[in-house]
Amino acid sequence: MLRYKSDKRFVVILLLTSLFLYLIWAIVIPFNKAPDEFQRFDVVEFIFKYRELPITGDSRLIYGDYGITYASTPYFPYLLSGIIYIILNYLGITIKSYLVARLVSVIAGVVTVYFCWLISNKIFKGKKIKYFFPIFLMFIPQFAFVCGYVNQDSFTVMLTSILIYLWLLGIESNWSYKIVISVGVISGIVILSYLNGYSIVVATLIVVLISYKDKLSKEFLCKVLTCLGIMFLVSGWFFIRNAFINDGDFLGLTRSKIVAEELAIPSLKPSNRITLNKQGLGFSNLIIDTTWVQSTFKSFWGAFGYMDKFMDTKYYLFILGICVLAFGGVFSKVKEVAGKGIENVKKHPFYIGLFFSISISIILHMYYSVFSDYQAQGRYLFPALVPILITICIGLDEIIPLKWKEIVYKLLTVIFVIMNIIAVGKILYVSYYIG
Numbered sequence: 001m002l003r004y005k006s007d008k009r010f011v012v013i014l015l016l017t018s019l020f021l022y023l024i025w026a027i028v029i030p031f032n033k034a035p036d037e038f039q040r041f042d043v044v045e046f047i048f049k050y051r052e053l054p055i056t057g058d059s060r061l062i063y064g065d066y067g068i069t070y071a072s073t074p075y076f077p078y079l080l081s082g083i084i085y086i087i088l089n090y091l092g093i094t095i096k097s098y099l100v101a102r103l104v105s106v107i108a109g110v111v112t113v114y115f116c117w118l119i120s121n122k123i124f125k126g127k128k129i130k131y132f133f134p135i136f137l138m139f140i141p142q143f144a145f146v147c148g149y150v151n152q153d154s155f156t157v158m159l160t161s162i163l164i165y166l167w168l169l170g171i172e173s174n175w176s177y178k179i180v181i182s183v184g185v186i187s188g189i190v191i192l193s194y195l196n197g198y199s200i201v202v203a204t205l206i207v208v209l210i211s212y213k214d215k216l217s218k219e220f221l222c223k224v225l226t227c228l229g230i231m232f233l234v235s236g237w238f239f240i241r242n243a244f245i246n247d248g249d250f251l252g253l254t255r256s257k258i259v260a261e262e263l264a265i266p267s268l269k270p271s272n273r274i275t276l277n278k279q280g281l282g283f284s285n286l287i288i289d290t291t292w293v294q295s296t297f298k299s300f301w302g303a304f305g306y307m308d309k310f311m312d313t314k315y316y317l318f319i320l321g322i323c324v325l326a327f328g329g330v331f332s333k334v335k336e337v338a339g340k341g342i343e344n345v346k347k348h349p350f351y352i353g354l355f356f357s358i359s360i361s362i363i364l365h366m367y368y369s370v371f372s373d374y375q376a377q378g379r380y381l382f383p384a385l386v387p388i389l390i391t392i393c394i395g396l397d398e399i400i401p402l403k404w405k406e407i408v409y410k411l412l413t414v415i416f417v418i419m420n421i422i423a424v425g426k427i428l429y430v431s432y433y434i435g
Contacts, residue, residue, distance in 0.1 A: 007121070010131065011114070011117055014113060014114075014117060014134060014135070014138070015110055015113060015114055017138070018109060018110045018113040018138050019106070019110050021138070021139075021144060021420070022105070022106040022109045022110065022144060022147040022148060023106055024424060025144050025145060025147060025148030025424055025428075026099060026102040026103075026105070026106050026147075026148040026149070027099070028148070028424055028428050028429050028432075029145075029148050029149050029304075029428060030432050031098045033304075033305050033306075033432065034145070034148075034149035034150075034151070034304075034305070034306075035151070035306060035307075035377070035379070036064070036070070037098075037149050037150050037151070038062065039062050039063075039064055039068075039069065039070055040070050040078065040150040040151060040152075041097075041098055041101050041150045042061060042062040042069070042070070043061075043069070043070050043071045043075055043078040043082075044078045044081040044082045044085060044097075044101045044150065045082075045085075045097065045101075046058075046060060046061060046071070046082075047078070047079060047082030047083075047085075047086075048082050048085045048086055048089070048097075051086070053071075053079070053241075054069070054071035055071070055245055056069055056071055056072045056246070056252060056255050056256055056259050057255070057259050058071075063259070063260075063263045063264075065264065065265045065268055066260060066264050066268050067259060067260035067261070067262065067263030067264030067265075067268070067269070068256060068259070068260050068264075069256075069259075072252045072253070072255065072256035072259075073195055073251060073252050073253065073256065074191065074192050074193055074194060074195065074235075074238060075152070075193075076155070076189060076192040076193040077104050077105075077108075077151075077152050077155040077193055077194075078101075078150070078152075080104050080155075081100065081101040081102075081103070081104045081150065082101075084100060084101075084103060084104065085097065085100045085101065088100055098150065101150045102148065102149055102150055104150075104154075104155060105146065105147050105148065105149060105150065105151060105154040105155065106147055106148070108147065108154040108155045108157070108158040109138075109143070109144070109146075109147030109154050109157075109158070111158045111161075111162075112137070112154070112157050112158040112161045112386070113134050113137060113138045114134075115158070115161035115162050115164075115165050116133060116134040116137050116161055116386060116389075117133075117134040118165050119133075119161065119164055119165050119168065119386075119390070120133040120134055120393075122165075122168050123168070123350070123390070123394075124393070124397070127397060128405045128406050128409055129393055129396065129397045129405065129409060131409070132393065132409040132412065132413060133389065133390070133393045135413050135416070136389060136392075136393065136412070136413075136416060137385075137386070137389050139413075139416035139417055139419070139420045140301065140302075140389075140416065140420075141301065141302035141304075141311065141419055141420050141423035141424075142299065142300060142301050142302045142303065142378065142379070143157070143382075143385065144420055144423070144424065145302070145304055145423070146379060146382065151379075152193055152194040152196075152197075153194075153379050153382045155193055155194070156190070156193055156194045156196065156197040156382065156383050157382050157383070157385050157386060159186055159189060159190045159193065159197065159200070160190075160197065160200045160357075160383055160384075160385070160386050160387075161386045162186050163183065163186050163187070163190070163200055163201075163204055164200075164353075164354075164386055164387070164390075166179055166182055166183050166186065166204075167204065167207050167349075167350055167353055168350060170183065170207070170208065170211070171207070171211045171349060171350060174211075174212065174213050175208060175211075175212055175223060177223065177226070180223045180226055180227050181226065181227075181230060183204060183227055184226065184227040184228070184229070184230025184231050184234070185230055185234055187201045187204065187227070187231050188230060188231040188232070188233070188234025188235040189234060189235070191231065191234075191235040192234065192235045192238055194383075195251070196361070196364065196380060196382075196383050197383045199357055199360035199361045199364060199383050199384065200357055200383055200384075202356070202360055203353045203354075203356045203357035203360065203387075204353070206352065206353060206356050207349050207350065207352065207353035208224075210346060210349040210352055210353075211349035211350075239251070257270050273373065275370065275371060275372065275373065275374070276290075276369070276370045276371075276374060277370050277371045281370070282370060283366055283370060286366060286369055286370055290374070290376075291376065292369060292374070292376045295307075295376035295377075295378075296365070296376045296377065296378050296380075296381065297316070297320075297378065298310060298311075298316055298378070299376070299377050299378035299379065300378025300379070300381055300382075301315070301316065301319050301378065302315065302316075302419075302423060303377075303378070304423070304427060304428060307377065309427055309428070309431060310427075311419070311422070311423060311427070315419060318415070322392065322396070322412075323392065325395070325396065325399060326391070326392040326393075326394075326395030326396050326399070327395060328395065328399050329394065329395030329396060329397070329398030329399035329400075330391055330394060330395035330398070331395075332398055332399065333394065333395070333398050353387075354387040354390060354391055357383070357384050357387040358384045358387050358388055358391070360384075361380075361381050361383050361384035362381065362384070364380075365380045365381055368380070396408075
């Protein structure tokens with residue numbers, strides 16, 4: 001489609017562009033003009049200052065109005081940022097501390113783009129959309145935004161893209177030991193990184209169970225135990241430490257709730273927080289009686305600052321149109337596959353994995369909004385970002401006539417590049433530095 005002499009040249013340009021783009025976002029976004037960045041950075045700074053891992057309840061941490069700290073639950077990306085911060089300081093390299101911490105998000109974004117290329121090269125091989133998929137992901141304003149500040153979202157998206165690529169290799173090789181070990185390592189890091197990301201680990205298990213050819217064999221049991229053992233070696237130390245410190249609370253959730261009850265402002269204490277569930281409302285009310293769907297959709301594709309800076313309405317309508325069009329293509333494909341019976345459906349474990357990854361993420365996001373805290377933020381669905389974009393691209397490629405595909409994908413590429421420039425330039429730079 002892009003008429004490069006080789007895919008290698010395309011990949012080099014792709015990665016250099018993504019690195020430049022996300023660095024621009026990281027530089028332009030003022031410190032703490034992103035969701036809870038000052039508290040996220042607090043964990044990084046704690047590790048740098050005291051050369052130790054934080055403990056929930058420590059008075060040296062910042063807790064904010066909610067009385068919470070991001071040191072309560074898995075925070076591996078912040079640990080990485082802290083280590084980079086220490087190394088650069090030791091080498092005498094002076095960079096603003098929050099920019100150092102943001103480097104993990106920037107690098108995670110670039111790695112995600114690379115693995116999305118690898119995924120695309122396998123599932124869209126020989127199709128014009130092969131080049132568009134990683135470009136689509138790279139220039140989505142909201143993804144660029146999360147690649148520009150301190151958070152766990154960009155790192156989790158990166159791990160998700162790696163696992164999805166491993167699905168493809170695992171299905172091809174009937175889950176060779178090399179792939180099993182890789183899955184164990186990456187899944188262990190996911191578990192260390194972000195509770196919301198656990199959905200991709202569950203989806204991975206489903207893909208393995210559906211695709212493995214001889215699940216009753218001793219080899220299968222050995223591979224499962226090998227994978228679980230590696231996951232434990234990678235992540236077990238964190239939860240053992242948590243359990244030891246917090247009287248058995250290995251996830252840190254109970255301890256976090258206790259501390260929040262002590263330190264939060266009265267209206268935000270867990271016992272006083274007015275959730276939808278406490279009002280006798282449920283999932284149907286969340287969807288019908290609130291703006292949860294609209295807010296989640298908009299902030300999935302582009303909402304900046306503390307969800308107080310948005311793209312033009314035309315942008316969201318444009319995205320909605322793409323999603324509707326893609327859904328038509330996906331529905332047509334699903335109908336074709338499902339029409340041949342359940343056994344034919346089982347022949348597509350990769351796509352079943354995508355479905356479960358998306359479904360679990362949506363359910364968890366809804367559950368949290370109803371029972372814990374109403375947070376209509378699209379980034380909570382980012383563990384399913386890559387599966388969602390793959391699904392959209394599958395749908396588009398299914399429904400767009402062959403003769404129009406090249407021009408449509410080129411046009412979409414130009415539009416997303418422009419939208420990203422508008423987001424980082426007009427909405428953020430002008431707003432914060434000129435306006």
